[in-house]
Amino acid sequence: MVALTVAFLTGSTLFIVAASAQPLALADPLTSSGTADALEPGDAPEDALVLPVAEVTKDDGTNATVIGVPANAAESWDVPPPPDDGFGHGEETAGSVEFEGDSGAVEAAVYHHGEDSLLDPNWYITDPETVADLGTTETLVITDDETHVPASGVPLQSVLGFFVAGQSQLLTTLGAVVAGGAILVAVTVYSVTRMSVRDRLATIRTVRSTGAAPRTILGTFALRASLLTAIGVTLGYALGVILPNAALSAAVFLGLPTALDLRLTSQALYVLGPTYVGLVLLSAVAGMLASWSAVRSPPAQLSTTVEGPRSPGLLLLDWRTLVPTTATLSVFLSILFVTSTLAMTAAPVVMADSTTISEPGVAHPVNSELPAEYANTLHADDIDASAEIIGFAVVDNQPFLTRGVEYDDFEAVTDADLEDGRAHEAPDEAVIGVSLAQTLDIDVGESLTVGGSTADGVSRVTVVGTYTAPGAHEDQLLLSLRTAQHLSGLDTDKVYVIRTAELPDTGESDSGVTVLDVSASEGAIAHDSFEVEVTLRNHDSDEQSYPLTAGLGDEETEQEVRLEGEEQRTVQLSLPTGEPGEELLQVDETAIHSVGVVHPETPELHGVPDKMPPGSQPLIEVRTETGEPLADTPVTVANETAETDSEGHARLPAASEGSHEIRVETEHGIATETIEISDDAEREPVTSISVSPDSLTVLTTPEAEVSVYNPWNEPLDTTVRIIGPDTTSEEQVTLDAGEYTEFGTILTRQPPGSYDVHVETDDTVGAETSYEVSGDERIGAAAASVGQTEGSSDLGQAIEAAVGNLTLLLGGLGSLVAVMTIGGLSAAIARAVHARRRTIGIHRATGASPRRILQLVLRDTVIIGTVGASLAFVASLLVMQLLDVTGLLTVYGIRIPAIPPPGVLLVGFVVSIALTLCSATVALISLLYEPPASVMTREQRAMPGGESRER
Numbered sequence: 036m037v038a039l040t041v042a043f044l045t046g047s048t049l050f051i052v053a054a055s056a057q058p059l060a061l062a063d064p065l066t067s068s069g070t071a072d073a074l075e076p077g078d079a080p081e082d083a084l085v086l087p088v089a090e091v092t093k094d095d096g097t098n099a100t101v102i103g104v105p106a107n108a109a110e111s112w113d114v115p116p117p118p119d120d121g122f123g124h125g126e127e128t129a130g131s132v133e134f135e136g137d138s139g140a141v142e143a144a145v146y147h148h149g150e151d152s153l154l155d156p157n158w159y160i161t162d163p164e165t166v167a168d169l170g171t172t173e174t175l176v177i178t179d180d181e182t183h184v185p186a187s188g189v190p191l192q193s194v195l196g197f198f199v200a201g202q203s204q205l206l207t208t209l210g211a212v213v214a215g216g217a218i219l220v221a222v223t224v225y226s227v228t229r230m231s232v233r234d235r236l237a238t239i240r241t242v243r244s245t246g247a248a249p250r251t252i253l254g255t256f257a258l259r260a261s262l263l264t265a266i267g268v269t270l271g272y273a274l275g276v277i278l279p280n281a282a283l284s285a286a287v288f289l290g291l292p293t294a295l296d297l298r299l300t301s302q303a304l305y306v307l308g309p310t311y312v313g314l315v316l317l318s319a320v321a322g323m324l325a326s327w328s329a330v331r332s333p334p335a336q337l338s339t340t341v342e343g344p345r346s347p348g349l350l351l352l353d354w355r356t357l358v359p360t361t362a363t364l365s366v367f368l369s370i371l372f373v374t375s376t377l378a379m380t381a382a383p384v385v386m387a388d389s390t391t392i393s394e395p396g397v398a399h400p401v402n403s404e405l406p407a408e409y410a411n412t413l414h415a416d417d418i419d420a421s422a423e424i425i426g427f428a429v430v431d432n433q434p435f436l437t438r439g440v441e442y443d444d445f446e447a448v449t450d451a452d453l454e455d456g457r458a459h460e461a462p463d464e465a466v467i468g469v470s471l472a473q474t475l476d477i478d479v480g481e482s483l484t485v486g487g488s489t490a491d492g493v494s495r496v497t498v499v500g501t502y503t504a505p506g507a508h509e510d511q512l513l514l515s516l517r518t519a520q521h522l523s524g525l526d527t528d529k530v531y532v533i534r535t536a537e538l539p540d541t542g543e544s545d546s547g548v549t550v551l552d553v554s555a556s557e558g559a560i561a562h563d564s565f566e567v568e569v570t571l572r573n574h575d576s577d578e579q580s581y582p583l584t585a586g587l588g589d590e591e592t593e594q595e596v597r598l599e600g601e602e603q604r605t606v607q608l609s610l611p612t613g614e615p616g617e618e619l620l621q622v623d624e625t626a627i628h629s630v631g632v633v634h635p636e637t638p639e640l641h642g643v644p645d646k647m648p649p650g651s652q653p654l655i656e657v658r659t660e661t662g663e664p665l666a667d668t669p670v671t672v673a674n675e676t677a678e679t680d681s682e683g684h685a686r687l688p689a690a691s692e693g694s695h696e697i698r699v700e701t702e703h704g705i706a707t708e709t710i711e712i713s714d715d716a717e718r719e720p721v722t723s724i725s726v727s728p729d730s731l732t733v734l735t736t737p738e739a740e741v742s743v744y745n746p747w748n749e750p751l752d753t754t755v756r757i758i759g760p761d762t763t764s765e766e767q768v769t770l771d772a773g774e775y776t777e778f779g780t781i782l783t784r785q786p787p788g789s790y791d792v793h794v795e796t797d798d799t800v801g802a803e804t805s806y807e808v809s810g811d812e813r814i815g816a817a818a819a820s821v822g823q824t825e826g827s828s829d830l831g832q833a834i835e836a837a838v839g840n841l842t843l844l845l846g847g848l849g850s851l852v853a854v855m856t857i858g859g860l861s862a863a864i865a866r867a868v869h870a871r872r873r874t875i876g877i878h879r880a881t882g883a884s885p886r887r888i889l890q891l892v893l894r895d896t897v898i899i900g901t902v903g904a905s906l907a908f909v910a911s912l913l914v915m916q917l918l919d920v921t922g923l924l925t926v927y928g929i930r931i932p933a934i935p936p937p938g939v940l941l942v943g944f945v946v947s948i949a950l951t952l953c954s955a956t957v958a959l960i961s962l963l964y965e966p967p968a969s970v971m972t973r974e975q976r977a978m979p980g981g982e983s984r985e986r
Contacts (some may be wrong), residue, residue, distance in 0.1 A: 045275025258321025439519020
């Protein structure tokens, strides 16, 4: 039985150390370049980068952080240099701002420094003297100390420190479990030694009577118990190494994904070595205590009677079995409560009911990068979705998880509720889970320094609210997406994952291929070809063939598309066009939009200004729909006509003031424009703007293309701006008479809706256009199809990738603790059965069947087990309270509840009684089928071979 307990200690240590080492190995390359800490002014150590900080109020009433960077700091540190005057900022464009600090006010210009650095991009960068003028509130001190887990402050990159500190917490908790296992070994050795003492009372009396000192007897049994334990440790070590690796091999054979390495490492030896030595020494003490009854009385008073009087309420067993039974069950329930409560606490984070969307093919979600707009796509389909960035943090030696979120979205998919304060709104605000707030001892209104997660960085956030949520979701710090992007080194439009409770129908075909997007113009040339771009994705891991069809009116085409597993590709289809008119574009029998088909010779007017001074005669151009110039074509304005030259150019004839129609008419169509002739009209360039691609979704990035044309008889020098949603692009343009130029800019991706974009020349608004971003079900399917994993959260995927199959880990630990408990209980009950051998032999000799004996023993076992389980419950709950008070119930920042859920208590009670009955059967089985005479012979089991069977 000692061997089984040692096998548990060995196997569980290998499992837990291996599980801790996997994420530690993944994070090892991400070493922090230093540490950061917020200190009072004047407390900074030498050889550190000292950055004075002023907490100020802006002229719009919002709070801001101003930080003073020494002029030469950028030479040694990844920080932006301060501007020559004013403030630098990582987000704002040029402008001015006024700050009010504790000591004074400063008004100055703001410049966009545009640099990614250690410092939060939402901080205002200036020189230390300006911070002093505002009033220094604290000092941010950055050192090159590469300590993974600093005793004070934060590492600049926290992922490795998170796993180092978390592993330390896990191994400390493991030490408490090991202590429980050591108690179980002591109980087992005590029980076995007591049986041995009972078997040898006659021999002990003889030895005592012939002059042997009590210490000789005590030393003999202490040595015997030590040797017994040493043999058990050796055998248990072998079993503890072999059995987990056998389970690992079976898991690999069955195809379960696992990355656990169960080899004996130095970290495991660090735990097991002292444990083994301690067990041997503890066994020696247990052996002495077990033999104390044989030396405390004179030899003549030693009774060789094996059995005492029958215990009240029991038929065969002894109430003295209650003590080892309670001790064994206490250890079992303590382990059960810790592991099951930890699993249930982490379950809402690790095994969520929601679906996690991540980039396909990545090792785990921290390697994933998705457009944050994917969440808006799902919102457009009335589906709750949360764009998130999971992060790792260590603050003052305490590891915990951070999560960049929009709070309302997080609340919708997590079942969270604000407990106090409000949701975070500004980038420097955060909301903290109630459990984590208790762990970190932080309240609403207090500030917290946070280091980078998977990239070097530092930020400072103010806690503006606390929230409650299921399980370990309550042990997280919720940051703004912008702050989390900075701390994780992500672009401003990227997140790690999208969590959602449901997904739209992806519309997958039987082959597993989905049409994600269709892009096509709304105009076409008659008797020509019309191009359609279709984006498809193969959701299957195997190569698939897909018959793609497209039609325009009566014309249809089909193309066989072959896609590799998980491949996404855009293919182009060409459709013939017929006579002019309106035709419907369809892809896979799904209507896309109407297409206007026109004659190729249809005229178009280009370069017509909105206004012109009288007599200025701007140069315009007449072209066909195909872009060919229309020569010798009349252009009419107010009954005045001019004719185009060979290049399609014509100067507008003079007309009176007012609004006039410009008209071009051919046999294939009519083109008209309106022009205003006014004395106060300025000679402005003619602009046009278009947005591509033609069909826009949240998955595509729009681009605005602008053409600028000078129709006047004199050069133009002007500033041209493209202004769109969240975008302003500026270009200085100089054009000679009749000259034109083109340029473009990338527009930011937007959620579904309609958006305007226009051109400004100096202060005059020019061409305008609008574009539509679609959010239909097909686009929702596109977001849904990207690396989705149902029933697992982002952290769950990371754990699966880091430690292999979680089921193997928990199943292995559960099996080991069950075997250990059965071993300990079997030893305790075997001692009780051993003490009642004579009574059992009499029952057998008088006709009782082995089944009847088993029924009697199991009846007593139920009584003892029920009482023992009840006492063990009280003891285990006291142990949980002790672990909680000492901080041992916090692992990787997750605070394990000291009181297990009712379901765990009920299961623990039932399983305790079941294990006790199982152990009684194991302890009694060899005795049931021995002849009654052998059972009643007291010295039958006095030989070491008999004792070895109780080990």
